[in-house]
Amino acid sequence: MLEKRDLHVAALRVFGRSTDGAVQWPYGLHNAARRRRWQTPESPEDFTRRQASQRAKQQAITEWATGLGLRRSQVGCCPRWLTRTTSRKCPSEPTHPEQECMVYGSDPRVGWLDHVIAWNLNGRPAVFTTAPYGLEDIHRMEVASLVAPDLQLDAAFGAGWYGFGTQQVILWRRDRIPSVPACDLPTETYC
Template identity: 35%
Template sequence: MPDGPTLIPIPVFTEYAWHLPCPQCDADARQPCQAPRKQSRHDRLNKLLTQNGRDPIPAPEYGFMHAQRTAAGVRHRARDIGAAPWREDRTPGVRYDTIDRSEPWTAPSRSDHPELILAPDDVDRSGRARLGANRYDRSTIAWPYGLEDGVARAVRKDPERLARALVHLAVGRSTLVSWASHYGLTSSRREPCCTRWLTRPAHRVCRLDPMTGDRECWDGYSYGRDWRDHPMAWTTTEGRPAALTSAPYLRPEHVATELDILTSRDERLAWISGADGWYGFHTHQIVIWRRDLLGRIDTADRIRDAVQTALSPAIAPPGTT
């Protein structure tokens, strides 16, 4: 045996980071998980015991994996998150700084030609299914701001403005439900706190900083402001956060840097901008979405153009045909 004390290498824990919060140690997304620390402490203790001639302490059945992990070394994105493989189980040349770095995902397959929902009854039926009922009046649909029934009621005494409002509602509502149906999205009934909401497997807001009392959000608690004007949060039919849409009056080039920074924090996120979308009024639609859940997404502009073309004979104001 060597004369001097044996140095026990301690792994660098910062190489462990996760896309999703750990259900056991409650580490936030992309923050160090506690499983590697517990594993390292256990390994260090066993080395000390072995050096002193004592039997090592056996590890738990599945090592220090978290929550229903059935096999050490399996890498996945599901809710049963575990630690990265032990060093002897790792493949040379493969990065383990995130739980699924370089893990390919299969984009959903869908038609390149969205099916338009045009008939008023079909629009209402799809709107109720995708958006739910209005919380204040369960008999009506929870249309977003700018597409709610009050838009027409506010100008009902002015025939010309009423006709324009009805055209706006018909096109906007048909565009919204056609877009949501094409991508299999449902409006989230609970408001997210920031863009970080998209990285989670279910609805969850950022926790509060114990010192300041503010939420530990990526882009501050500013949902509904700046580029997030007229926001909508969307989930898959299974309830997983999948997309955020907004309709700011700002031009996309004015917020491109901020959006690039936000989406660079998680490789699964991407963003795209377009024209009016379903909101209209000279806004610019912005969509941030999960590429692994939705594949490639387009703004609602192409659908809006098709809806306007299809509805133009029926919604043309009096005296224009």
């Protein structure tokens, strides 16, 4: 278990530093802030629990990424990012349908592309994770259809690091990283 300072240092390496010196946590992993005045009042005990829960998520994902040598990509957008030799997002004006970024549009097959994080290994696209609220057959089929024709791609499913009962989808490039375990939280988090 990383001490607070070690977690900060490790997380800066994995996620990068924002202009105010804080860790650039992905969506849903920020430090717990006191609820604003117009929100439901929160007891000090509830705030402490929420803070501990956020910390547990930060700890889990930072240790997972550090153990694998992964760093978050700032540009990775969808599974197509994984197919490239360098870390580049999909073109904004695609000339072919297969160049279109998968995160846009309302196709129900891509409903699993939620809480997306793209991960580089040695500066190259290696792992792509998502944490959808639900994982339906149509989503599993879509993941399988990405993996089947590409010998370099592999996929796994797990419980979500995001908490709130989310699932976890992991895609990775076998030529750059042999296997990737799910990043499981030690306990269900409080929200």
